[in-house]
Amino acid sequence: MPVPCKRGCGNNAVLKRPKTGDAICKECFFWAFETEIHYTITKGKLFNKGDSVAVAASGGKDSTVLAHTLKTLNERYNYGLNLMLLSIDEGITGYRDDSLETVKQNRDDYEMPLKILSYKDLYGWTMDEIVAQIGRKNNCTFCGVFRRQALDRGAAMLNVKCIATGHNADDIAETVLMNVLRGDIARLKRCTAITTGSEGTIPRVKPLKYTYEKEIVMYAHYKKLVYFSTECVFAPNAYRGHARALLKDMEKIRPSCIMDIIYSGETMSIKEEVSLPTQRLCIRCNFVSSQEVCKACVLLEGLNKGLPKLGIGKSSKVKKLLDEYNTRQNNLETAVKDLEDCNITDKKTSKTCKNISNGFKQKECNATNCCTNKTERNVEKNNEKLQTVLDKYSLENNSQVKLDEEDSDDSEIKHQDEDDTCSSSCGRLGVGF
Amino acid sequence: MAETLTVEVMFGGGAELLFNKVKRKEIALPPLKTFLPDSQNQNWTLKELLIWLKDNLLVEREELFLKDDSVRPGILVLINEEDWELHGQLNYELKENDKIMFISTLHGG
Ligand SMILES: [Zn+2]
Ligand SMILES: [Zn+2]
Numbered sequence: 001m002p003v004p005c006k007r008g009c010g011n012n013a014v015l016k017r018p019k020t021g022d023a024i025c026k027e028c029f030f031w032a033f034e035t036e037i038h039y040t041i042t043k044g045k046l047f048n049k050g051d052s053v054a055v056a057a058s059g060g061k062d063s064t065v066l067a068h069t070l071k072t073l074n075e076r077y078n079y080g081l082n083l084m085l086l087s088i089d090e091g092i093t094g095y096r097d098d099s100l101e102t103v104k105q106n107r108d109d110y111e112m113p114l115k116i117l118s119y120k121d122l123y124g125w126t127m128d129e130i131v132a133q134i135g136r137k138n139n140c141t142f143c144g145v146f147r148r149q150a151l152d153r154g155a156a157m158l159n160v161k162c163i164a165t166g167h168n169a170d171d172i173a174e175t176v177l178m179n180v181l182r183g184d185i186a187r188l189k190r191c192t193a194i195t196t197g198s199e200g201t202i203p204r205v206k207p208l209k210y211t212y213e214k215e216i217v218m219y220a221h222y223k224k225l226v227y228f229s230t231e232c233v234f235a236p237n238a239y240r241g242h243a244r245a246l247l248k249d250m251e252k253i254r255p256s257c258i259m260d261i262i263y264s265g266e267t268m269s270i271k272e273e274v275s276l277p278t279q280r281l282c283i284r285c286n287f288v289s290s291q292e293v294c295k296a297c298v299l300l301e302g303l304n305k306g307l308p309k310l311g312i313g314k315s316s317k318v319k320k321l322l323d324e325y326n327t328r329q330n331n332l333e334t335a336v337k338d339l340e341d342c343n344i345t346d347k348k349t350s351k352t353c354k355n356i357s358n359g360f361k362q363k364e365c366n367a368t369n370c371c372t373n374k375t376e377r378n379v380e381k382n383n384e385k386l387q388t389v390l391d392k393y394s395l396e397n398n399s400q401v402k403l404d405e406e407d408s409d410d411s412e413i414k415h416q417d418e419d420d421t422c423s424s425s426c427g428r429l430g431v432g433f
Numbered sequence: 434m435a436e437t438l439t440v441e442v443m444f445g446g447g448a449e450l451l452f453n454k455v456k457r458k459e460i461a462l463p464p465l466k467t468f469l470p471d472s473q474n475q476n477w478t479l480k481e482l483l484i485w486l487k488d489n490l491l492v493e494r495e496e497l498f499l500k501d502d503s504v505r506p507g508i509l510v511l512i513n514e515e516d517w518e519l520h521g522q523l524n525y526e527l528k529e530n531d532k533i534m535f536i537s538t539l540h541g542g
Binding site (some may be wrong): 001012013015214217221245247 | 445511520
């Protein structure tokens with residue numbers, strides 16, 4: 001039995017909107033869906049006329065719908081944006097290689113330039129190779145930390161004003177819930193922000209912040225948008241999976257709970273005595289970090305030294321690992337030598353900047369001289385840095401103990417913000433999906 | 434009496450991965466009383482269709498598709514391209530040549 005469209009347009013309704021409960025026809029749905037995103041963009045002042053904007057594209061439903069909608073709105077409302085697609089190739093066989101094909105389809109369909117950056121080029125390791133080293137337990141930590149920085153680097157190369165990500169209302173509600181469940185007040189405070197990014201970084205914006213997942217999927221279906229849907233082949237995070245399942249169960253009973261949780265997150269006030277980590281620049285790669293050496297650099301050093309657990313476990317374990325490592329190396333000088341050798345090797349073999357060898361600004365890192373002349377002046381610095389770094393792992397991480405608990409295997413990912421965690425790819429698949 | 438009911442089932446958004454990657458399939462349902470003698474319904478509804486799918490087409494673990502007697506929250510159901518929430522959900526009575534689509538929202542974005 002046909003249900004008439006709530007808007008009185010005379011058409012039959014095709015879906016019930018979760019946000020309002022209204023029955024609505026296809027045309028009115030498209031209009032409402034796009035107009036609400038337009039409203040989110042203008043009210044949040046996400047863009048300025050003439051901006052270059054990178055859409056973080058995974059080939060999945062959210063980023064595909066985001067790219068499509070931004071193109072539509074850019075033309076309809078004369079945003080004057082220069083839109084492009086930015087994809088990260090983690091090097092996960094059977095997952096990312098397939099989804100990148102979808103991204104290339106997006107590039108052709110939406111006539112946007114596409115930039116693909118790979119972990120292999122940036123860090124010297126694919127996720128497949130990392131998983132071969134570390135096993136499947138903590139791979140989301142690596143993936144999330146590397147992806148976050150990879151997007152920053154890609155955005156810098158593209159010289160964009162901001163990065164638009166496909167996080168939807170369900171994702172954000174889930175993150176609020178997760179941060180409550182973990183007692184993670186620092187992230188709780190940040191995770192509902194529509195624009196994130198501190199000084200010196202390229203801001204991330206979330207135009208789909210108030211858009212329900214159901215509507216994104218229905219929109220893609222009715223518009224016949226091609227997207228890629230599969231699960232990440234690596235182990236998902238069980239805790240997040242439970243949070244997601246809980247949220248979906250509650251949403252079924254009362255769909256407005258998604259908006260209500262976001263609202264709660266937005267309006268919750270944080271007691272002043274809760275100390276929030278301050279942002280600074282990583283002494284090695286110069287990207288924003290809350291530590292002297294950023295997580296990506298620590299993880300990478302672990303990988304390159306054959307200590308893949310470095311930076312994952314508790315600080316006491318990190319210290320133990322490093323002590324063992326140093327014993328193996330006989331003394332610190334050997335370790336320093338080792339680091340120098342690494343740098344020299346890097347100079348010869350790679351044109352692409354690698355964290356292990358860098359102490360220079362990303363901005364300088366575009367020419368063929370990237371990791372050559374810039375590295376020279378940093379080799380000597382690294383000697384003292386290494387000492388600092390080694391001390392640091394055992395000392396400063398004390399403030400981090402809570403976040404470093406082993407069972408919260410992706411807790412480190414969101415150290416700075418929620419943007420580039422596996423929650424936008426594999427993390428959400430927690431209950432086996 | 435012994436007439437079968439023909440409907441088309443479709444799977445998308447990753448739900449096809451639970452059904453051996455089958456994206457669409459025409460199925461012939463036997464009279465309801467031969468499939469489920471104890472059923473309280475006279476005619477096939479979506480509720481019985483889910484049971485039939487579980488018994489006949491589902492290859493992955495059941496809990497990835499079903500929860501209690503319905504689909505797992507996060508799987509959308511379209512009846513002839515329309516949201517099943519407009520059509521009584523589980524109580525929708527199947528008609529000849531209906532197209533029933535299951536779309537997962539739970540796969541990566
Ligand atoms: Zn209408
Ligand atoms: Zn760094």
